[in-house]
Amino acid sequence: MINTTEYEQLIARYLNGELSKEDEAELIRWVSEKPENKTLFLEVKDTWDASSKNGAREMEQLLQFYRKQASHKQNSRFPGWVSGIAAAAVLVVGLVIGSLFQNNYFGEQSQVESFSVPMGSRSQLTLADGTVVNLNSDSHLKLCKNFSVQNRQVTLTGEGYFEVTADKKHPFTVKTDKFDVQVTGTKFNVSSYPNDKKINATLTEGQIQLFTKHNKTFKLKPGEKISFNQQTMEPVLEQADMESEVAWVNGKFIFNEIPFSDLIRRLERWYDVKLIYKGSEFDSMVYSGKFLNQETIWQVLDALVLTSPIDYRKNNFREFELLYKPK
Amino acid sequence: MSSFDDIFKKYHTPLFLYARKFVDDEDVILDLVQDVFALFWEKKKFRFEEEHVKAYLFNSVRNACLNFLKHEKVVRKHQENRSSVLQEMDIQYYGSGEKSLIEKENLEKIYQAIDSLSDIHKEIIELSRFEGLKNKEIAERLNIPIRTVETRLFRALSSLREKLSKNTFHIFLNICHLPAG
Structure with a gap:
């Protein structure tokens, strides 16, 4: 007692x-x-x-972060929306979102011309000509001045899946840093992130023409994918695994034999986290995988730990360090 | 109906403090709370009544913490830095529907109650809770024995508890005295 x-x-x-x-x-x-x-x-x-009194730290900063997350998560939740409601209505939504992010990310004075999707989010929008664009995480789409039914040019950084409204007379052009894609009415995916080893375009339906900045022209048939080494611009034309190429449009995260560094970058964008790793042991690793059910970053990292010689620890808010650890 | 921002501002800190009951790592807590808010946004729960929103958020955060602790045990086999018996007790207590002060009161009220404590009780709460000093550091700062610090801290907390439960009772009385009809 x-x-x-x-x-x-x-x-x-x-x-x-x-x-x-x-x-x-x-x-x-x-x-x-x-x-x-x-x-x-x-x-x-x-x-x-x-x-x-400890919990009040970084309140404003956190709120900004959540706002970003939340508005886009919400926006990506409407796959069935577009077909159900007139394109005009969707366009309004697109415009509103566009102007929101124009203020935040570009601060330009002109009319709505830019759309931006932060890390950890995906977004869908409909352009004035009826073309539907899905934008993946950390992507920016800029419309040319006076974008209209007659004048269809956009500039993409990041990844987008385009369902272009058919119009033989007025080709639709997607410009990227390293190549331009020209179409008249097709479905295709373009991935052009500045930091990725590879950039690529994949065709689902129809036909596309691709012009590189080195004046080379490529024609793609449905099911084909063309990738370029970002540095050398050496092309590889192959039959694409369509399921994995455009899975992201439906909120799935599928990857097929991609180098470790690309996987890490995709995870960073997909989850809006920072993943740090050091050492050359990772360079030779190649990954394939599917995450279909909106797994959390913890679950994904646990899966990495289980399948490969990797361990991880959390360093900071939304920051993880990956460690090489032979089993 | 409140906006997401209002709810976020109102509940983020309380939820953070609540989660700290169960999980030690503050970065983990920030992530867990964030996930709860993200889901909350997606489900548009903020259109519901305030009381439901509150209960939903606190329950979600508690569940997220419990899931995290399970996950920790499986993956990390981590060494406990808290007594698991005492921690389990907390988990059971709030799991059984018991509401914590953080959930019952708003933070403003808690700070006001701290302010109304006697000077020496107020001082020890401020040193330990606002400045984050350990008992030993407080003993050095105030130049008193560490056992005195401990006793004083316990009494300060009891007194604060009493004030807060009185306050709640007060509101209750006020409601009762509203003119009928």
């Missing part, structure tokens, strides 16, 4: 001091002795927990 002062001190030590093993045993014994003791302990601890 211990006296009042003793258990009071034990609880205070537990909350805010150095509790020895003996102290802890003593406290547990006292708490388990009577229900009243347990209640008193829990109530005092509850008061302790409630009186902290």
Whole structure:
């Protein structure tokens, strides 16, 4: 049996001091002795927990972050929307979103011309000619001045899946840093992130023409994918695995034999996290995988740990470090 | 009906403090709370009544914490830095529907109650909770024995608890005294 002062001190030590093993045993014994003791302990601890001022840090910054996340998550949730409602209505939504992010990311004075999707989000919009564009995480789409049914030119950084309204007389052009894609009415995917090793275009339906900045022209048939090494611009034409190429449009994360560095970059964009790794052991690793159910970043990292010689630890808010660890 | 921003501003800190009951790592807590808010946004729960929103958020955060703790145990086999018996007790207590002060009161009220404590109780709460000093550091700062700090901290917390439960009672009385009809 211990006296009042003793258990009071034990609880205070537990909350805010150095509790020895003996102290802890003593406290547990006292708490388990009577229900009243347990209640008193829990109530005092509850008061302790409630009186902290610590949680208010970085409130504004956090709110900004959530806003970004939330508005885009919400926006990406409407796959069935577009078909159901007149394109005009969707266009309005597109315009509103466009202007929102124009203010945040570009700050331009002109009329709505740019759309931006932050990391961790995906977005869909309909252009004035009826073309539907899905934008993947961390992507920007800029419309040419006076974009209209007659004048269809856009500039893309990042990844977009285009369903272009057919119009033989007025070709639709997607410009990227390294190549332009010209079509008259097709479905295709373009991925051109500045930091990726490879950039590519994949055709689902119809026909596209691709012009590189080195004046080379390529024609793609449905199901084909052309990739370029970003540095050398060396082309590789292949039959694409369509499922994995455009899975992101439906909120799935599928990848097929991609280098570790590209996987990491895709995960960073998809989840809006920072993934750090050092060492050359990772360079030779190649990954294929499917995440279909909006797994959390924790689950994805756990899957990496289970399947490859990797371990991870959390360093900071939304920042993880990957470690090479042979099994 | 409140906007997402209002709800976020109102509940982010309380939820953070609530999660701290169960999980130690503050970065993890920020992530967990964020996921709860993201889902909350997607489901448009903020269109519901305030009381439901509140209960939903606190329950979601608690569940997220419990899932995280399970995950920790499986993947990391981590060494406990808190007594698991005492931690389990907390988890059971709030899992059984018991509401914490953080959920019952708003933060403003809690700070006001701290402000109304006697000077020496107020001082020890401020040193430990606002400035984050450990008992030993407080003893050095105030030049008193560490055991005195412990006793004083316990009494300050009890007194704060009493004030807060009185306050709640007060509101209750006020409601009762509203003119009928």
